[in-house]
Amino acid sequence: MSINVTLFVQMLVFLLTVWFAMAFIWPMLVAAMEEREKKIADGLAAAAKGEDSLSDAKNEADKIILDARNQAREILDEANTRASSIVEEGRKEGSSERTRLIEKAHGEITIEANKARDELRAEVSNLVILGASRIIEKEIDPIKHKELLDKIVAEI
Amino acid sequence: MEEEIHHGPASSTDYISHHLTNLHTGEGFWNFHIDTIFYSVLLASIFIGLFFSVARKATSGVPNRTQNFVEILVEFVDAQVKDCFHGQSRLIAPLALTIFCLVFLMNFMDLVPVDLLPEIGLMAGIEYMKVVPTTDLNTTFAMSISVFILIIFYSIKAKGGVGFAKEIFFHPFGKWLLPFNFILKVIEECAKPVSLALRLFGNLYAGELIFILIALFTLSIGANELSEILHNLLTPGSIILFMVQLLLGLIWALFHIAVITLQAFIFMMLAIVYLSMAHDTH
Numbered sequence: 001m002s003i004n005v006t007l008f009v010q011m012l013v014f015l016l017t018v019w020f021a022m023a024f025i026w027p028m029l030v031a032a033m034e035e036r037e038k039k040i041a042d043g044l045a046a047a048a049k050g051e052d053s054l055s056d057a058k059n060e061a062d063k064i065i066l067d068a069r070n071q072a073r074e075i076l077d078e079a080n081t082r083a084s085s086i087v088e089e090g091r092k093e094g095s096s097e098r099t100r101l102i103e104k105a106h107g108e109i110t111i112e113a114n115k116a117r118d119e120l121r122a123e124v125s126n127l128v129i130l131g132a133s134r135i136i137e138k139e140i141d142p143i144k145h146k147e148l149l150d151k152i153v154a155e156i
Numbered sequence: 157m158e159e160e161i162h163h164g165p166a167s168s169t170d171y172i173s174h175h176l177t178n179l180h181t182g183e184g185f186w187n188f189h190i191d192t193i194f195y196s197v198l199l200a201s202i203f204i205g206l207f208f209s210v211a212r213k214a215t216s217g218v219p220n221r222t223q224n225f226v227e228i229l230v231e232f233v234d235a236q237v238k239d240c241f242h243g244q245s246r247l248i249a250p251l252a253l254t255i256f257c258l259v260f261l262m263n264f265m266d267l268v269p270v271d272l273l274p275e276i277g278l279m280a281g282i283e284y285m286k287v288v289p290t291t292d293l294n295t296t297f298a299m300s301i302s303v304f305i306l307i308i309f310y311s312i313k314a315k316g317g318v319g320f321a322k323e324i325f326f327h328p329f330g331k332w333l334l335p336f337n338f339i340l341k342v343i344e345e346c347a348k349p350v351s352l353a354l355r356l357f358g359n360l361y362a363g364e365l366i367f368i369l370i371a372l373f374t375l376s377i378g379a380n381e382l383s384e385i386l387h388n389l390l391t392p393g394s395i396i397l398f399m400v401q402l403l404l405g406l407i408w409a410l411f412h413i414a415v416i417t418l419q420a421f422i423f424m425m426l427a428i429v430y431l432s433m434a435h436d437t438h
Contacts, residue, residue, distance in 0.1 A: 010298030
C-alpha cells in the first residue's frame with residue numbers, strides 16, 4: 001500500500017471521465033430534460049388556455065342564444081301587433097263597406113220602388129182610365145176631364 | 157464468498173496479505189497498480205458508455221427505461237448541486253455526477269464475491285488482483301486531489317489572485333496574526349482532500365477486509381482438487397462454518413449496499429460543498 005505513479009494515472013482517468021461527462025453527456029441530458037419540461041409546461045398552459053376559451057365560447061353561445069330569444073320575442077310581439085291591427089283594419093273596412101253596400105242597396109231599392117211605383121201608378125191610371133172609359137165611354141171626354149183624371153192619378 | 161478455493165499454502169495470513177496486494181509492475185514511485193487502473197478504466201468506460209449512449213439519443217419526448225434511470229440520477233445530482241452551489245458553472249454538476257457514479261461503481265466491486273475475480277485471474281495466470289479500486293489510496297487521492305486542484309482554481313477564479321491571497325493571509329484573525337492565519341488556512345485546505353480520500357478509502361478498505369475475514373471461515377476447506385473440496389465440505393464442522401460464513405457474508409453485503417452508496421454520496425456532496433465554498437467570497 002503506497003502512493004505512487006498510479007495516483008497520476010488515476011487522476012488522468014478521473015479527469016478525462018469528468019471532461020467527457022462535461023462535454024458530451026451532461027449538456028445533452030440536461031437539454032433534453034429542459035426541453036421536455038418546457039413541452040410539458042407549454043402543454044399545460046395550452047390546456048388551461050383551451051379550457052378558458054371553451055368557457056368563453058360557452059358564455060358567448062349563451063349570450064347569442066339569449067339575444068336570439070329576445071329578438072324572436074320582439075318579432076313575435078311585432079307580428080302579433082301587426083296581425084291584430086290588420087284584423088282591426090279589416091274589420092273597420094268591412095263594416096264601412098257593409099254600411100256603404102247597405103246604403104247603396106237602400107238607395108237602389110228606393111229608386112226601384114219609386115220607379116215601380118211610378119210605373120204601377122201609370123199602369124193603374126191607364127187601367128182606371130181604361131175601366132172608367134169603358135164604363136163611361138160616352139160620358140167622359142178625356143180632353144174635357146183631363147184635369148180631373150190627372151188629379152185622381154196623382155192621388156193613387 | 158461462500159466457497160473458498162485456494163491454491164498453494166493456505167494460511168490465514170497468506171490469504172489476507174495475498175488479497176491485499178495489488179497486481180503491480182515497476183518499483184518505488186514507478187509502481188503501477190495494474191489491477192486498480194484496469195478496473196477504474198473499465199468502470200469509467202461503463203459509466204461513460206451507459207450515459208453517453210443515453211445522452212446521444214436523448215429525447216425530449218417519452219423517455220425509455222434507461223433514459224429514465226439516467227435522468228433520475230442527473231436530476232438527483234442536479235438538485236444537490238443547485239442546493240449548495242449558487243454560482244454559474246458548467247463543470248460542477250457533471251463533476252458531481254461523475255464522482256457519484258464512478259465512486260459508486262468502484263465501491264460496488266466490493267459486493268462482487270471476494271474471491272470470484274481473483275480466482276478467475278489466477279486461472280488466467282494473473283497472480284494478484286484487487287478488484288475494488290477505491291481500496292487503493294491512489295484512487296481516492298487521485299479524485300480528492302483533482303477536487304482540491306479545482307477548489308484552488310475556483311477560489312482564484314472567484315476572488316482573483318489578490319483576493320485569494322488576502323483570504324489566506326488575513327483571515328480569520330486580521331493582519332497581526334498573519335503567519336498563524338496562513339498555517340490555519342493551509343491546514344484547513346489540506347484537510348479537505350486528505351479527509352475526502354481517507355474517508356472513502358477507510359470505509360471501503362475496512363469493508364473489503366471484513367469480506368476477506370468472513371471468507372476465512374471456510375479457508376480450511378480449500379484444496380486443489382474438486383473431489384477433495386467436496387470431501388472436506390461434508391464434515392459437520394465444515395457445514396456449520398459454511399453456514400456461518402454464508403449468513404455473515406449476507407448480512408455484511410446487505411449492510412455494505414448502504415455503505416457504498418453513502419460513501420459515493422458523501423464524496424460527491426463534500427466535493428460540491430468545498431467547491432461552492434471556494435466560489436463564495438467571504
